[in-house]
Amino acid sequence: MRLPDSVRHAWAIAAKDLLVEFRSRTGILSAGVFVVLVLMVFNFGRDPTAVSNIVLAPSILWVTFTFAAILALNRAFQLELENQALDGLLLAPIERGSIYLGKLVANLLFVASVEVLGVPLVALFFNVEVWAHIGTLAGIIVLATIGFVSIGTLFSAMTVRTRFAELLLPVVLLPFMILPLMWATLATTSVFADRPLNEIAGWLKMLAGYDIVFVVVSLLLFPATVNE
Amino acid sequence: MLRAEGLTHRFGSVTALDGVSFSVQPGQTLAVFGPNGAGKTTLLRVLAGLIRPQHGRAHVDGGRRAIGWIGHQPQLYGQLTVRENLRFWASLYDVVVPGDLLSRLGLSEHADRPVRALSRGLVQRVAIARALVHDPAVLLLDEPFTGLDRTAAEALSRVLGDVMGRGGVSVLVTHNVEEGTGLATDVAFMRGGRFVHFAPRGSRGAQQVAEEYRHAIA
Amino acid sequence: MRLLRAGRWITGIALVLLAGVYVRALAYTPVERAQGLAQKIFYLHVPAAIWAEGAMILVGVASIVYLFLKDPRLDRFAHASAEVGTVFAVLMLTTGPIWGKPIWGTWWTWDARLTLALFLFLLYVGYLLLRGAVADPASRARFAAVLGICGMILVPFVHLSVYMFRTLHPMPIVLKPSEPSLPGSMLTTWLMSVGVFTLLYVGFVIQRYALSYLNEQLEAAGGIP
Numbered sequence: 001m002r003l004p005d006s007v008r009h010a011w012a013i014a015a016k017d018l019l020v021e022f023r024s025r026t027g028i029l030s031a032g033v034f035v036v037l038v039l040m041v042f043n044f045g046r047d048p049t050a051v052s053n054i055v056l057a058p059s060i061l062w063v064t065f066t067f068a069a070i071l072a073l074n075r076a077f078q079l080e081l082e083n084q085a086l087d088g089l090l091l092a093p094i095e096r097g098s099i100y101l102g103k104l105v106a107n108l109l110f111v112a113s114v115e116v117l118g119v120p121l122v123a124l125f126f127n128v129e130v131w132a133h134i135g136t137l138a139g140i141i142v143l144a145t146i147g148f149v150s151i152g153t154l155f156s157a158m159t160v161r162t163r164f165a166e167l168l169l170p171v172v173l174l175p176f177m178i179l180p181l182m183w184a185t186l187a188t189t190s191v192f193a194d195r196p197l198n199e200i201a202g203w204l205k206m207l208a209g210y211d212i213v214f215v216v217v218s219l220l221l222f223p224a225t226v227n228e
Numbered sequence: 229m230l231r232a233e234g235l236t237h238r239f240g241s242v243t244a245l246d247g248v249s250f251s252v253q254p255g256q257t258l259a260v261f262g263p264n265g266a267g268k269t270t271l272l273r274v275l276a277g278l279i280r281p282q283h284g285r286a287h288v289d290g291g292r293r294a295i296g297w298i299g300h301q302p303q304l305y306g307q308l309t310v311r312e313n314l315r316f317w318a319s320l321y322d323v324v325v326p327g328d329l330l331s332r333l334g335l336s337e338h339a340d341r342p343v344r345a346l347s348r349g350l351v352q353r354v355a356i357a358r359a360l361v362h363d364p365a366v367l368l369l370d371e372p373f374t375g376l377d378r379t380a381a382e383a384l385s386r387v388l389g390d391v392m393g394r395g396g397v398s399v400l401v402t403h404n405v406e407e408g409t410g411l412a413t414d415v416a417f418m419r420g421g422r423f424v425h426f427a428p429r430g431s432r433g434a435q436q437v438a439e440e441y442r443h444a445i446a
Numbered sequence: 447m448r449l450l451r452a453g454r455w456i457t458g459i460a461l462v463l464l465a466g467v468y469v470r471a472l473a474y475t476p477v478e479r480a481q482g483l484a485q486k487i488f489y490l491h492v493p494a495a496i497w498a499e500g501a502m503i504l505v506g507v508a509s510i511v512y513l514f515l516k517d518p519r520l521d522r523f524a525h526a527s528a529e530v531g532t533v534f535a536v537l538m539l540t541t542g543p544i545w546g547k548p549i550w551g552t553w554w555t556w557d558a559r560l561t562l563a564l565f566l567f568l569l570y571v572g573y574l575l576l577r578g579a580v581a582d583p584a585s586r587a588r589f590a591a592v593l594g595i596c597g598m599i600l601v602p603f604v605h606l607s608v609y610m611f612r613t614l615h616p617m618p619i620v621l622k623p624s625e626p627s628l629p630g631s632m633l634t635t636w637l638m639s640v641g642v643f644t645l646l647y648v649g650f651v652i653q654r655y656a657l658s659y660l661n662e663q664l665e666a667a668g669g670i671p
Contacts, residue, residue, distance in 0.1 A: 005322070008319075009319070009320055012316060012319040012320060013320075016305065016308070016316050019307075019308060019312065020305055020307045020308060023307040023308070023342075024307050079305070082306070083301055083302050083303055083304050083305070083306065084299070084301035084302075084303055085303050085304065085305060087278065087297070087299075087301070087303060088297070088303035088317065088358075089320070090278055091276055091277070091278065091292060091295060091297050092292065092317070092320035092321060093291065093292040093293040093320075093321060094320050151596065154592070154596075155593070158576070158580075158589040158592065158593075159576070159579075161580075161585075162576070162579035162580055163579055164579065168575060168576065168579055171571070171572055171575055172572040172573075172575065172576055172593065173572075174568055174572065175565050175568040175569045175572065175597075175600060176596065176600060178565070178568075179600075179603055179604070179607055182607070183607075202610065206603075206606070206607070206610070210603060213599065213603075214596075214599070217595070217596060217599055221592045221595060221596070224513055224588050224591065224592050225588070225589065225592055227280065228273075228278060228279045228280065228584070228585075239582065239583075239584065240582070240583045240584070240666075241665070241666040
């Protein structure tokens with residue numbers, strides 16, 4: 001069965017981004033180092049009697065994932081500006097939406113690789129039970145990540161050409177990150193505290209709804225960010 | 229084959245295009261000469277479909293699939309090899325890289341080197357290869373001679389000759405009248421967003437056209 | 447210029463009326479039984495909240511229409527609405543805690559209105575910063591429109607979130623900073639206040655719009671010699 005053109009093109013763009021990242025490796029290494037650093041600092045700095053691991057660990061987890069996401073987002077369109085490759089993408093007979101989807105997939109995979117590293121480390125350093133609920137945890141992580149990366153990919157297409165691009169993106173993205181992060185942190189806390197699934201269901205539904213709405217909106221609005 | 233009708237476009241208070249109309253027939257190469265800020269790049273971007281003009285229309289037979297763009301930016305990914313770059317761009321046009329493309333441009337031995345490791349002249353030839361990977365019938369060239377070395381300049385001339393010979397169309401914009409005239413079948417001068425001259429080159433040589441250009445633009 | 451003058455008049459009248467509503471709320475409206483004096487902020491806070499949010503919705507709507515029609519007037523309006531919305535949001539964020547501290551004992555509470563005001567403030571700041579960072583007017587208008595639409599879509603999620611949060615963490619009745627159902631004279635005061643704030647919004651937006659327009663004219667003519 002042949003995939004529709006737009007999907008194939010999107011995948012070609014995503015694969016290209018991943019290949020470029022794999023060749024240079026700077027992004028993934030900085031994100032990885034940051035994760036380990038933050039976890040170690042918080043591990044040494046905490047007072048187990050003051051704040052329980054179950055309360056602290058989710059916040060640390062999501063801070064590190066957010067940072068990794070911002071890093072990925074800043075780089076995504078920067079790549080296209082370097083040799084004016086973005087023009088090439090716009091000249092090609094492909095849907096604008098394919099460019100967005102390709103970038104989105106590449107960003108998600110980048111952040112996912114950081115998350116795959118971060119979860120076991122958090123479990124290790126903070127002594128929280130992760131494996132038993134790994135399915136639920138994975139679901140929360142997937143949904144929340146899609147939430148802010150989808151909007152972030154849209155916004156990064158705009159901010160990349162402004163003067164303080166790396167500063168402007170997080171500022172503009174902030175109000176859109178608060179909600180998914182809040183739901184994800186609350187849900188993660190429940191998971192670590194071994195709460196039953198139906199308590200977490202509400203957060204997951206909000207996350208899913210948020211994702212659907214903003215992926216669709218971003219897809220629809222993306223052409224406006226690149227067409228003149 | 230390529231037609232512009234009343235193209236008008238403003239950036240803020242600056243009028244980049246002011247009612248430009250012309251057409252280019254198969255087998256013709258139009259050279260548009262003009263000083264910086266005359267609107268040449270904007271014209272080309274409108275023809276390519278990168279800008280939607282505020283008024284007027286541009287039409288290119290075959291649409292985006294038929295257009296190849298050669299500018300002063302290579303539109304390549306430095307971390308990828310020559311072959312990987314060509315394959316990527318080819319996939320966006322749903323074609324495979326033509327078997328002889330690399331050899332035609334003398335790039336065969338560099339095919340698996342990353343683009344950022346190549347000299348500037350080589351990069352320019354790779355950029356030309358990228359523009360040709362989908363066998364475009366229409367070539368749009370934006371200051372293509374800037375900083376070209378001799379091998380690349382020769383390759384470019386050959387490519388333009390090829391396209392013309394196969395009944396394709398090229399539009400070349402530059403401020404370098406001497407270099408552009410030799411390749412052109414038709415010549416236009418552009419100033420303030422308008423064509424102030426548009427005629428077949430005829431038997432005029434580069435010097436003559438350059439003289440007329442200086443008079444027209446002065 | 448005429449527009450600017452009209453805007454100034456409307457704003458002037460609105461400010462006078464605002465003072466009038468304030469006096470009426472304090473002196474001539476009965477004190478609410480359960481919350482006492484604290485409840486009176488509601489006459490000013492809620493209309494401000496309505497317009498802080500309303501301004502964002504209008505930015506979103508104007509942005510959607512702009513992306514279809516590309517009319518610069520819509521962009522100018524969106525910009526004006528965003529700036530006025532910022533003022534109302536800041537107003538809420540400053541008066542809220544100042545009023546709240548003596549009554550509730552804390553500077554901040556995650557109640558519906560304050561939380562929404564915070565989100566709106568962050569959205570507006572992002573919107574204005576983005577506008578400031580883009581040089582080309584056409585790109586600026588397009589980018590602002592994209593952000594404006596996303597902001598408008600975020601608002602219902604904030605409402606939903608606050609509602610969920612409240613059902614999970616019910617607040618003590620005594621400290622509940624929400625609106626009671628309104629009998630007669632209170633309703634009148636409240637409606638008057640909403641009307642005044644509407645007028646205030648209109649006056650401010652007209653002025654800001656006119657200033658934008660004059661500014662553009664000035665720049666087109668080559669700036670101040």
